[in-house]
Amino acid sequence: MxxxxxxxxxxxxxxxxxxxxxxxxxxxxxxxxxxxxxxxxxxxxxxxxxxxxxxxxxxxxxxxxxxxxxxWRRDEYDTFSPELDQVYQSTLGALFLGGIYGVYAESRVATMNFLEKNKYEMFKHPKEAQLALQDRAHIAYIKGFVKYGSKLSILCFLYSGVAQSMACIRNYVNPLDHVVAGAVMGAVYRFNMGPKGMIGGGFLGGVLGLPAGICFWLAQYLTGETVEERWKREFLHSRNIIAAKGEEAAAKDLRREIIDEKKVEWKESDEDSTWLRRTIIELRLWAEKNGYLPRPPLSSDEADKQLSNERTNLSK
Structure with a gap:
Protein backbone atom coordinates (compact mmCIF):
# COMPACT_ATOMS: atom_id res chain seq x y z
CA MET A 1 0.00 0.00 0.00
CA TRP A 72 1.86 4.07 11.44
CA ARG A 73 4.60 4.33 8.83
CA ARG A 74 7.88 2.93 7.61
CA ASP A 75 10.85 5.09 6.69
CA GLU A 76 13.07 4.94 3.60
CA TYR A 77 15.12 2.14 5.16
CA ASP A 78 12.00 0.00 5.69
CA THR A 79 12.15 0.33 9.48
CA PHE A 80 9.22 1.12 11.74
CA SER A 81 8.67 4.44 13.46
CA PRO A 82 9.75 4.54 17.16
CA GLU A 83 6.13 4.27 18.35
CA LEU A 84 5.32 1.38 16.03
CA ASP A 85 8.63 -0.30 16.83
CA GLN A 86 7.58 -0.50 20.49
CA VAL A 87 4.37 -2.23 19.43
CA TYR A 88 6.39 -4.59 17.23
CA GLN A 89 8.82 -5.45 20.04
CA SER A 90 5.95 -6.08 22.46
CA THR A 91 4.28 -8.37 19.93
CA LEU A 92 7.48 -10.35 19.41
CA GLY A 93 7.96 -10.70 23.16
CA ALA A 94 4.39 -11.95 23.54
CA LEU A 95 4.92 -14.42 20.70
CA PHE A 96 8.02 -15.80 22.41
CA LEU A 97 6.49 -16.03 25.90
CA GLY A 98 3.26 -17.52 24.62
CA GLY A 99 5.19 -20.02 22.53
CA ILE A 100 7.30 -21.11 25.52
CA TYR A 101 4.19 -21.60 27.63
CA GLY A 102 2.46 -23.46 24.80
CA VAL A 103 5.43 -25.81 24.37
CA TYR A 104 5.37 -26.65 28.08
CA ALA A 105 1.60 -27.06 28.34
CA GLU A 106 1.08 -29.14 25.19
CA SER A 107 4.12 -31.36 25.80
CA ARG A 108 2.96 -32.05 29.35
CA VAL A 109 -0.51 -33.03 28.14
CA ALA A 110 0.97 -35.17 25.34
CA THR A 111 3.29 -36.99 27.79
CA MET A 112 0.48 -37.70 30.28
CA ASN A 113 -1.83 -38.97 27.52
CA PHE A 114 0.89 -41.21 26.11
CA LEU A 115 1.62 -42.75 29.51
CA GLU A 116 -2.08 -43.22 30.21
CA LYS A 117 -2.85 -44.86 26.87
CA ASN A 118 0.20 -47.12 26.87
CA LYS A 119 0.10 -48.06 30.55
CA TYR A 120 -0.65 -51.71 29.86
CA GLU A 121 1.13 -52.00 26.52
CA MET A 122 4.44 -53.84 26.40
CA PHE A 123 7.20 -52.53 24.14
CA LYS A 124 9.91 -54.79 22.83
CA HIS A 125 12.60 -52.37 23.95
CA PRO A 126 12.63 -49.19 26.09
CA LYS A 127 14.18 -47.35 23.18
CA GLU A 128 11.06 -47.98 21.12
CA ALA A 129 8.87 -46.36 23.77
CA GLN A 130 11.19 -43.37 24.01
CA LEU A 131 11.08 -42.81 20.24
CA ALA A 132 7.28 -43.00 20.21
CA LEU A 133 7.07 -40.50 23.06
CA GLN A 134 9.54 -38.18 21.32
CA ASP A 135 7.46 -38.15 18.15
CA ARG A 136 4.36 -37.10 20.07
CA ALA A 137 6.34 -34.52 22.06
CA HIS A 138 7.74 -32.89 18.91
CA ILE A 139 4.26 -32.55 17.46
CA ALA A 140 3.08 -31.06 20.76
CA TYR A 141 5.95 -28.55 20.74
CA ILE A 142 4.96 -27.16 17.34
CA LYS A 143 1.25 -27.22 18.12
CA GLY A 144 1.67 -25.48 21.46
CA PHE A 145 4.00 -22.78 20.14
CA VAL A 146 1.71 -21.91 17.23
CA LYS A 147 -1.49 -22.06 19.28
CA TYR A 148 -0.49 -20.06 22.33
CA GLY A 149 2.17 -17.89 20.70
CA SER A 150 -0.11 -16.64 17.92
CA LYS A 151 -3.01 -16.05 20.31
CA LEU A 152 -0.97 -14.06 22.83
CA SER A 153 0.86 -12.07 20.14
CA ILE A 154 -2.41 -11.01 18.48
CA LEU A 155 -3.86 -9.89 21.80
CA CYS A 156 -0.69 -8.02 22.70
CA PHE A 157 -0.62 -6.33 19.29
CA LEU A 158 -4.21 -5.16 19.73
CA TYR A 159 -3.63 -3.85 23.25
CA SER A 160 -0.33 -2.09 22.60
CA GLY A 161 -1.40 -0.83 19.17
CA VAL A 162 -4.63 0.73 20.43
CA ALA A 163 -2.99 2.20 23.54
CA GLN A 164 -0.10 3.66 21.54
CA SER A 165 -2.44 5.07 18.91
CA MET A 166 -4.57 6.74 21.57
CA ALA A 167 -1.44 8.24 23.14
CA CYS A 168 -0.46 9.65 19.73
CA ILE A 169 -3.93 11.11 19.27
CA ARG A 170 -3.94 12.76 22.72
CA ASN A 171 -0.18 13.48 22.73
CA TYR A 172 -0.04 12.38 26.38
CA VAL A 173 -0.58 9.21 28.40
CA ASN A 174 -4.08 8.69 29.80
CA PRO A 175 -5.22 5.61 31.81
CA LEU A 176 -8.52 5.64 29.92
CA ASP A 177 -6.62 4.78 26.73
CA HIS A 178 -5.62 1.48 28.29
CA VAL A 179 -9.23 0.87 29.31
CA VAL A 180 -10.21 1.16 25.63
CA ALA A 181 -7.28 -1.05 24.59
CA GLY A 182 -8.20 -3.69 27.19
CA ALA A 183 -11.83 -3.63 26.05
CA VAL A 184 -10.82 -4.17 22.41
CA MET A 185 -8.48 -7.00 23.40
CA GLY A 186 -11.14 -8.71 25.55
CA ALA A 187 -13.80 -8.42 22.87
CA VAL A 188 -11.55 -9.97 20.24
CA TYR A 189 -10.51 -12.73 22.66
CA ARG A 190 -14.17 -13.73 23.12
CA PHE A 191 -15.07 -13.31 19.47
CA ASN A 192 -16.00 -16.99 19.07
CA MET A 193 -18.63 -16.69 21.83
CA GLY A 194 -20.85 -14.24 19.97
CA PRO A 195 -22.00 -10.71 20.87
CA LYS A 196 -22.71 -11.50 24.52
CA GLY A 197 -19.31 -13.09 25.00
CA MET A 198 -17.62 -10.16 23.28
CA ILE A 199 -19.42 -7.66 25.53
CA GLY A 200 -18.44 -9.62 28.64
CA GLY A 201 -14.85 -10.00 27.48
CA GLY A 202 -14.63 -6.33 26.56
CA PHE A 203 -15.93 -5.28 29.98
CA LEU A 204 -13.47 -7.53 31.80
CA GLY A 205 -10.60 -6.36 29.57
CA GLY A 206 -11.47 -2.72 30.25
CA VAL A 207 -11.48 -3.33 34.01
CA LEU A 208 -8.08 -5.02 33.82
CA GLY A 209 -6.73 -2.30 31.55
CA LEU A 210 -7.41 0.47 34.08
CA PRO A 211 -4.69 -0.54 36.60
CA ALA A 212 -2.28 -1.15 33.72
CA GLY A 213 -3.00 2.35 32.41
CA ILE A 214 -2.42 3.84 35.84
CA CYS A 215 0.95 2.08 36.03
CA PHE A 216 1.95 3.43 32.62
CA TRP A 217 0.83 6.93 33.60
CA LEU A 218 2.81 6.82 36.86
CA ALA A 219 5.91 5.54 35.06
CA GLN A 220 5.63 8.38 32.54
CA TYR A 221 5.12 10.93 35.32
CA LEU A 222 8.10 9.70 37.37
CA THR A 223 10.48 9.90 34.42
CA GLY A 224 9.70 13.61 34.06
CA GLU A 225 9.66 13.27 30.27
CA THR A 226 6.70 14.15 28.09
CA VAL A 227 5.47 12.01 25.21
CA GLU A 228 6.82 14.52 22.71
CA GLU A 229 10.28 14.56 24.30
CA ARG A 230 10.41 10.79 24.53
CA TRP A 231 9.56 10.06 20.93
CA LYS A 232 11.83 12.83 19.68
CA ARG A 233 14.69 11.21 21.60
CA GLU A 234 13.80 7.77 20.23
CA PHE A 235 13.57 9.15 16.69
CA LEU A 236 17.01 10.80 16.88
CA HIS A 237 18.47 7.65 18.43
CA SER A 238 17.12 5.46 15.61
CA ARG A 239 18.47 7.86 12.97
CA ASN A 240 21.90 7.86 14.62
CA ILE A 241 21.93 4.05 14.57
CA ILE A 242 20.99 4.02 10.87
CA ALA A 243 23.70 6.57 10.08
CA ALA A 244 26.32 4.58 12.00
CA LYS A 245 25.36 1.38 10.19
CA GLY A 246 25.57 3.17 6.84
CA GLU A 247 29.06 4.51 7.59
CA GLU A 248 30.20 1.08 8.76
CA ALA A 249 28.84 -0.60 5.63
CA ALA A 250 30.47 2.03 3.43
CA ALA A 251 33.81 1.52 5.18
CA LYS A 252 33.62 -2.26 4.63
CA ASP A 253 32.55 -1.95 0.99
CA LEU A 254 35.27 -3.40 -1.25
CA ARG A 255 34.08 -1.33 -4.19
CA ARG A 256 35.45 1.79 -2.53
CA GLU A 257 38.98 0.33 -2.65
CA ILE A 258 38.53 -0.58 -6.30
CA ILE A 259 37.32 2.95 -7.12
CA ASP A 260 40.29 4.49 -5.29
CA GLU A 261 42.71 2.24 -7.16
CA LYS A 262 41.08 3.15 -10.47
CA LYS A 263 41.40 6.84 -9.66
CA VAL A 264 45.12 6.45 -9.01
CA GLU A 265 45.57 4.50 -12.27
CA TRP A 266 43.62 7.10 -14.25
CA LYS A 267 45.66 9.92 -12.76
CA GLU A 268 48.92 8.23 -13.64
CA SER A 269 47.72 7.39 -17.16
CA ASP A 270 46.59 11.01 -17.68
CA GLU A 271 50.05 12.29 -16.70
CA ASP A 272 51.75 9.85 -19.10
CA SER A 273 49.36 10.55 -21.94
CA THR A 274 49.80 14.35 -21.52
CA TRP A 275 53.58 14.16 -22.05
CA LEU A 276 53.22 11.75 -24.96
CA ARG A 277 50.51 13.83 -26.65
CA ARG A 278 52.55 17.03 -26.38
CA THR A 279 55.57 15.32 -27.99
CA ILE A 280 53.50 13.91 -30.88
CA ILE A 281 51.92 17.32 -31.59
CA GLU A 282 55.31 19.04 -31.68
CA LEU A 283 56.68 16.40 -34.11
CA ARG A 284 53.63 16.73 -36.38
CA LEU A 285 53.89 20.53 -36.50
CA TRP A 286 57.64 20.33 -37.29
CA ALA A 287 56.96 17.82 -40.13
CA GLU A 288 54.17 19.99 -41.60
CA LYS A 289 56.33 23.09 -41.42
CA ASN A 290 59.24 21.43 -43.29
CA GLY A 291 57.00 19.78 -45.90
CA TYR A 292 57.39 16.19 -44.76
CA LEU A 293 53.66 15.93 -44.09
CA PRO A 294 50.79 17.59 -46.00
CA ARG A 295 48.97 20.24 -44.09
CA PRO A 296 45.29 19.55 -43.35
CA PRO A 297 42.78 21.41 -45.55
CA LEU A 298 41.53 24.69 -44.14
CA SER A 299 37.91 25.41 -43.49
CA SER A 300 36.18 28.32 -45.26
CA ASP A 301 36.57 30.62 -42.25
CA GLU A 302 40.22 29.78 -41.83
CA ALA A 303 40.85 30.27 -45.58
CA ASP A 304 39.18 33.70 -45.54
CA LYS A 305 41.21 34.68 -42.50
CA GLN A 306 44.48 33.54 -44.15
CA LEU A 307 43.56 35.43 -47.40
CA SER A 308 42.89 38.64 -45.50
CA ASN A 309 46.22 38.29 -43.70
CA GLU A 310 48.07 37.91 -47.07
CA ARG A 311 46.32 40.99 -48.54
CA THR A 312 47.28 42.94 -45.44
CA ASN A 313 50.93 41.84 -45.86
CA LEU A 314 50.93 42.82 -49.60
CA SER A 315 49.46 46.22 -48.87
CA LYS A 316 52.25 46.84 -46.42
Whole structure:
Protein backbone atom coordinates (compact mmCIF):
# COMPACT_ATOMS: atom_id res chain seq x y z
CA MET A 1 0.00 0.00 0.00
CA UNK A 2 1.38 3.39 -0.94
CA UNK A 3 -0.25 6.49 0.45
CA UNK A 4 0.46 10.12 -0.31
CA UNK A 5 -0.31 12.61 2.44
CA UNK A 6 -0.09 16.37 2.48
CA UNK A 7 0.96 17.56 5.90
CA UNK A 8 0.27 21.23 6.56
CA UNK A 9 2.06 22.64 9.60
CA UNK A 10 0.48 25.57 11.34
CA UNK A 11 3.53 27.81 11.69
CA UNK A 12 4.03 29.09 8.17
CA UNK A 13 5.83 26.11 6.70
CA UNK A 14 5.00 25.18 3.14
CA UNK A 15 3.02 22.12 2.16
CA UNK A 16 5.18 19.08 1.57
CA UNK A 17 3.96 15.89 -0.07
CA UNK A 18 5.52 12.76 1.34
CA UNK A 19 5.20 9.09 0.49
CA UNK A 20 4.40 6.71 3.32
CA UNK A 21 4.68 2.97 2.80
CA UNK A 22 3.49 0.68 5.57
CA UNK A 23 3.81 -3.08 6.02
CA UNK A 24 4.39 -3.72 2.31
CA UNK A 25 6.85 -3.00 -0.47
CA UNK A 26 6.30 -0.13 -2.86
CA UNK A 27 6.37 -0.21 -6.62
CA UNK A 28 7.90 3.02 -7.95
CA UNK A 29 7.93 2.09 -11.64
CA UNK A 30 4.69 3.93 -12.44
CA UNK A 31 5.80 6.90 -10.35
CA UNK A 32 9.07 7.15 -12.25
CA UNK A 33 7.28 6.89 -15.60
CA UNK A 34 5.02 9.76 -14.58
CA UNK A 35 8.06 11.85 -13.72
CA UNK A 36 7.11 12.20 -10.06
CA UNK A 37 9.37 11.93 -7.01
CA UNK A 38 9.42 8.46 -5.49
CA UNK A 39 10.51 7.36 -2.01
CA UNK A 40 13.82 6.14 -3.42
CA UNK A 41 14.86 9.64 -4.52
CA UNK A 42 17.56 11.18 -2.33
CA UNK A 43 15.93 14.62 -2.50
CA UNK A 44 12.59 13.18 -1.45
CA UNK A 45 14.24 11.28 1.40
CA UNK A 46 15.87 14.43 2.71
CA UNK A 47 12.55 16.26 2.62
CA UNK A 48 10.86 13.43 4.50
CA UNK A 49 13.61 13.37 7.10
CA UNK A 50 13.37 17.13 7.65
CA UNK A 51 9.58 16.94 7.90
CA UNK A 52 9.65 14.02 10.34
CA UNK A 53 12.28 15.77 12.47
CA UNK A 54 10.12 18.87 12.67
CA UNK A 55 7.00 16.86 13.49
CA UNK A 56 8.74 15.05 16.33
CA UNK A 57 10.07 18.39 17.63
CA UNK A 58 6.65 20.09 17.67
CA UNK A 59 3.89 17.48 17.77
CA UNK A 60 1.37 19.93 19.26
CA UNK A 61 1.33 21.93 16.03
CA UNK A 62 -0.11 19.01 14.07
CA UNK A 63 -3.53 17.41 14.03
CA UNK A 64 -4.26 14.04 15.58
CA UNK A 65 -4.51 12.47 12.12
CA UNK A 66 -1.02 13.68 11.21
CA UNK A 67 0.40 12.42 14.52
CA UNK A 68 -1.29 9.07 13.92
CA UNK A 69 0.14 8.85 10.40
CA UNK A 70 3.54 9.66 11.88
CA UNK A 71 3.27 6.51 14.01
CA TRP A 72 1.86 4.07 11.44
CA ARG A 73 4.60 4.33 8.83
CA ARG A 74 7.88 2.93 7.61
CA ASP A 75 10.85 5.09 6.69
CA GLU A 76 13.07 4.94 3.60
CA TYR A 77 15.12 2.14 5.16
CA ASP A 78 12.00 0.00 5.69
CA THR A 79 12.15 0.33 9.48
CA PHE A 80 9.22 1.12 11.74
CA SER A 81 8.67 4.44 13.46
CA PRO A 82 9.75 4.54 17.16
CA GLU A 83 6.13 4.27 18.35
CA LEU A 84 5.32 1.38 16.03
CA ASP A 85 8.63 -0.30 16.83
CA GLN A 86 7.58 -0.50 20.49
CA VAL A 87 4.37 -2.23 19.43
CA TYR A 88 6.39 -4.59 17.23
CA GLN A 89 8.82 -5.45 20.04
CA SER A 90 5.95 -6.08 22.46
CA THR A 91 4.28 -8.37 19.93
CA LEU A 92 7.48 -10.35 19.41
CA GLY A 93 7.96 -10.70 23.16
CA ALA A 94 4.39 -11.95 23.54
CA LEU A 95 4.92 -14.42 20.70
CA PHE A 96 8.02 -15.80 22.41
CA LEU A 97 6.49 -16.03 25.90
CA GLY A 98 3.26 -17.52 24.62
CA GLY A 99 5.19 -20.02 22.53
CA ILE A 100 7.30 -21.11 25.52
CA TYR A 101 4.19 -21.60 27.63
CA GLY A 102 2.46 -23.46 24.80
CA VAL A 103 5.43 -25.81 24.37
CA TYR A 104 5.37 -26.65 28.08
CA ALA A 105 1.60 -27.06 28.34
CA GLU A 106 1.08 -29.14 25.19
CA SER A 107 4.12 -31.36 25.80
CA ARG A 108 2.96 -32.05 29.35
CA VAL A 109 -0.51 -33.03 28.14
CA ALA A 110 0.97 -35.17 25.34
CA THR A 111 3.29 -36.99 27.79
CA MET A 112 0.48 -37.70 30.28
CA ASN A 113 -1.83 -38.97 27.52
CA PHE A 114 0.89 -41.21 26.11
CA LEU A 115 1.62 -42.75 29.51
CA GLU A 116 -2.08 -43.22 30.21
CA LYS A 117 -2.85 -44.86 26.87
CA ASN A 118 0.20 -47.12 26.87
CA LYS A 119 0.10 -48.06 30.55
CA TYR A 120 -0.65 -51.71 29.86
CA GLU A 121 1.13 -52.00 26.52
CA MET A 122 4.44 -53.84 26.40
CA PHE A 123 7.20 -52.53 24.14
CA LYS A 124 9.91 -54.79 22.83
CA HIS A 125 12.60 -52.37 23.95
CA PRO A 126 12.63 -49.19 26.09
CA LYS A 127 14.18 -47.35 23.18
CA GLU A 128 11.06 -47.98 21.12
CA ALA A 129 8.87 -46.36 23.77
CA GLN A 130 11.19 -43.37 24.01
CA LEU A 131 11.08 -42.81 20.24
CA ALA A 132 7.28 -43.00 20.21
CA LEU A 133 7.07 -40.50 23.06
CA GLN A 134 9.54 -38.18 21.32
CA ASP A 135 7.46 -38.15 18.15
CA ARG A 136 4.36 -37.10 20.07
CA ALA A 137 6.34 -34.52 22.06
CA HIS A 138 7.74 -32.89 18.91
CA ILE A 139 4.26 -32.55 17.46
CA ALA A 140 3.08 -31.06 20.76
CA TYR A 141 5.95 -28.55 20.74
CA ILE A 142 4.96 -27.16 17.34
CA LYS A 143 1.25 -27.22 18.12
CA GLY A 144 1.67 -25.48 21.46
CA PHE A 145 4.00 -22.78 20.14
CA VAL A 146 1.71 -21.91 17.23
CA LYS A 147 -1.49 -22.06 19.28
CA TYR A 148 -0.49 -20.06 22.33
CA GLY A 149 2.17 -17.89 20.70
CA SER A 150 -0.11 -16.64 17.92
CA LYS A 151 -3.01 -16.05 20.31
CA LEU A 152 -0.97 -14.06 22.83
CA SER A 153 0.86 -12.07 20.14
CA ILE A 154 -2.41 -11.01 18.48
CA LEU A 155 -3.86 -9.89 21.80
CA CYS A 156 -0.69 -8.02 22.70
CA PHE A 157 -0.62 -6.33 19.29
CA LEU A 158 -4.21 -5.16 19.73
CA TYR A 159 -3.63 -3.85 23.25
CA SER A 160 -0.33 -2.09 22.60
CA GLY A 161 -1.40 -0.83 19.17
CA VAL A 162 -4.63 0.73 20.43
CA ALA A 163 -2.99 2.20 23.54
CA GLN A 164 -0.10 3.66 21.54
CA SER A 165 -2.44 5.07 18.91
CA MET A 166 -4.57 6.74 21.57
CA ALA A 167 -1.44 8.24 23.14
CA CYS A 168 -0.46 9.65 19.73
CA ILE A 169 -3.93 11.11 19.27
CA ARG A 170 -3.94 12.76 22.72
CA ASN A 171 -0.18 13.48 22.73
CA TYR A 172 -0.04 12.38 26.38
CA VAL A 173 -0.58 9.21 28.40
CA ASN A 174 -4.08 8.69 29.80
CA PRO A 175 -5.22 5.61 31.81
CA LEU A 176 -8.52 5.64 29.92
CA ASP A 177 -6.62 4.78 26.73
CA HIS A 178 -5.62 1.48 28.29
CA VAL A 179 -9.23 0.87 29.31
CA VAL A 180 -10.21 1.16 25.63
CA ALA A 181 -7.28 -1.05 24.59
CA GLY A 182 -8.20 -3.69 27.19
CA ALA A 183 -11.83 -3.63 26.05
CA VAL A 184 -10.82 -4.17 22.41
CA MET A 185 -8.48 -7.00 23.40
CA GLY A 186 -11.14 -8.71 25.55
CA ALA A 187 -13.80 -8.42 22.87
CA VAL A 188 -11.55 -9.97 20.24
CA TYR A 189 -10.51 -12.73 22.66
CA ARG A 190 -14.17 -13.73 23.12
CA PHE A 191 -15.07 -13.31 19.47
CA ASN A 192 -16.00 -16.99 19.07
CA MET A 193 -18.63 -16.69 21.83
CA GLY A 194 -20.85 -14.24 19.97
CA PRO A 195 -22.00 -10.71 20.87
CA LYS A 196 -22.71 -11.50 24.52
CA GLY A 197 -19.31 -13.09 25.00
CA MET A 198 -17.62 -10.16 23.28
CA ILE A 199 -19.42 -7.66 25.53
CA GLY A 200 -18.44 -9.62 28.64
CA GLY A 201 -14.85 -10.00 27.48
CA GLY A 202 -14.63 -6.33 26.56
CA PHE A 203 -15.93 -5.28 29.98
CA LEU A 204 -13.47 -7.53 31.80
CA GLY A 205 -10.60 -6.36 29.57
CA GLY A 206 -11.47 -2.72 30.25
CA VAL A 207 -11.48 -3.33 34.01
CA LEU A 208 -8.08 -5.02 33.82
CA GLY A 209 -6.73 -2.30 31.55
CA LEU A 210 -7.41 0.47 34.08
CA PRO A 211 -4.69 -0.54 36.60
CA ALA A 212 -2.28 -1.15 33.72
CA GLY A 213 -3.00 2.35 32.41
CA ILE A 214 -2.42 3.84 35.84
CA CYS A 215 0.95 2.08 36.03
CA PHE A 216 1.95 3.43 32.62
CA TRP A 217 0.83 6.93 33.60
CA LEU A 218 2.81 6.82 36.86
CA ALA A 219 5.91 5.54 35.06
CA GLN A 220 5.63 8.38 32.54
CA TYR A 221 5.12 10.93 35.32
CA LEU A 222 8.10 9.70 37.37
CA THR A 223 10.48 9.90 34.42
CA GLY A 224 9.70 13.61 34.06
CA GLU A 225 9.66 13.27 30.27
CA THR A 226 6.70 14.15 28.09
CA VAL A 227 5.47 12.01 25.21
CA GLU A 228 6.82 14.52 22.71
CA GLU A 229 10.28 14.56 24.30
CA ARG A 230 10.41 10.79 24.53
CA TRP A 231 9.56 10.06 20.93
CA LYS A 232 11.83 12.83 19.68
CA ARG A 233 14.69 11.21 21.60
CA GLU A 234 13.80 7.77 20.23
CA PHE A 235 13.57 9.15 16.69
CA LEU A 236 17.01 10.80 16.88
CA HIS A 237 18.47 7.65 18.43
CA SER A 238 17.12 5.46 15.61
CA ARG A 239 18.47 7.86 12.97
CA ASN A 240 21.90 7.86 14.62
CA ILE A 241 21.93 4.05 14.57
CA ILE A 242 20.99 4.02 10.87
CA ALA A 243 23.70 6.57 10.08
CA ALA A 244 26.32 4.58 12.00
CA LYS A 245 25.36 1.38 10.19
CA GLY A 246 25.57 3.17 6.84
CA GLU A 247 29.06 4.51 7.59
CA GLU A 248 30.20 1.08 8.76
CA ALA A 249 28.84 -0.60 5.63
CA ALA A 250 30.47 2.03 3.43
CA ALA A 251 33.81 1.52 5.18
CA LYS A 252 33.62 -2.26 4.63
CA ASP A 253 32.55 -1.95 0.99
CA LEU A 254 35.27 -3.40 -1.25
CA ARG A 255 34.08 -1.33 -4.19
CA ARG A 256 35.45 1.79 -2.53
CA GLU A 257 38.98 0.33 -2.65
CA ILE A 258 38.53 -0.58 -6.30
CA ILE A 259 37.32 2.95 -7.12
CA ASP A 260 40.29 4.49 -5.29
CA GLU A 261 42.71 2.24 -7.16
CA LYS A 262 41.08 3.15 -10.47
CA LYS A 263 41.40 6.84 -9.66
CA VAL A 264 45.12 6.45 -9.01
CA GLU A 265 45.57 4.50 -12.27
CA TRP A 266 43.62 7.10 -14.25
CA LYS A 267 45.66 9.92 -12.76
CA GLU A 268 48.92 8.23 -13.64
CA SER A 269 47.72 7.39 -17.16
CA ASP A 270 46.59 11.01 -17.68
CA GLU A 271 50.05 12.29 -16.70
CA ASP A 272 51.75 9.85 -19.10
CA SER A 273 49.36 10.55 -21.94
CA THR A 274 49.80 14.35 -21.52
CA TRP A 275 53.58 14.16 -22.05
CA LEU A 276 53.22 11.75 -24.96
CA ARG A 277 50.51 13.83 -26.65
CA ARG A 278 52.55 17.03 -26.38
CA THR A 279 55.57 15.32 -27.99
CA ILE A 280 53.50 13.91 -30.88
CA ILE A 281 51.92 17.32 -31.59
CA GLU A 282 55.31 19.04 -31.68
CA LEU A 283 56.68 16.40 -34.11
CA ARG A 284 53.63 16.73 -36.38
CA LEU A 285 53.89 20.53 -36.50
CA TRP A 286 57.64 20.33 -37.29
CA ALA A 287 56.96 17.82 -40.13
CA GLU A 288 54.17 19.99 -41.60
CA LYS A 289 56.33 23.09 -41.42
CA ASN A 290 59.24 21.43 -43.29
CA GLY A 291 57.00 19.78 -45.90
CA TYR A 292 57.39 16.19 -44.76
CA LEU A 293 53.66 15.93 -44.09
CA PRO A 294 50.79 17.59 -46.00
CA ARG A 295 48.97 20.24 -44.09
CA PRO A 296 45.29 19.55 -43.35
CA PRO A 297 42.78 21.41 -45.55
CA LEU A 298 41.53 24.69 -44.14
CA SER A 299 37.91 25.41 -43.49
CA SER A 300 36.18 28.32 -45.26
CA ASP A 301 36.57 30.62 -42.25
CA GLU A 302 40.22 29.78 -41.83
CA ALA A 303 40.85 30.27 -45.58
CA ASP A 304 39.18 33.70 -45.54
CA LYS A 305 41.21 34.68 -42.50
CA GLN A 306 44.48 33.54 -44.15
CA LEU A 307 43.56 35.43 -47.40
CA SER A 308 42.89 38.64 -45.50
CA ASN A 309 46.22 38.29 -43.70
CA GLU A 310 48.07 37.91 -47.07
CA ARG A 311 46.32 40.99 -48.54
CA THR A 312 47.28 42.94 -45.44
CA ASN A 313 50.93 41.84 -45.86
CA LEU A 314 50.93 42.82 -49.60
CA SER A 315 49.46 46.22 -48.87
CA LYS A 316 52.25 46.84 -46.42
Missing amino acids: YMLRKLRPKHGIGTVTIGISFLSGTDDSNTVLRGEASDVDIVNRDKEYELFSQMYSDRESYTWKERLSLM
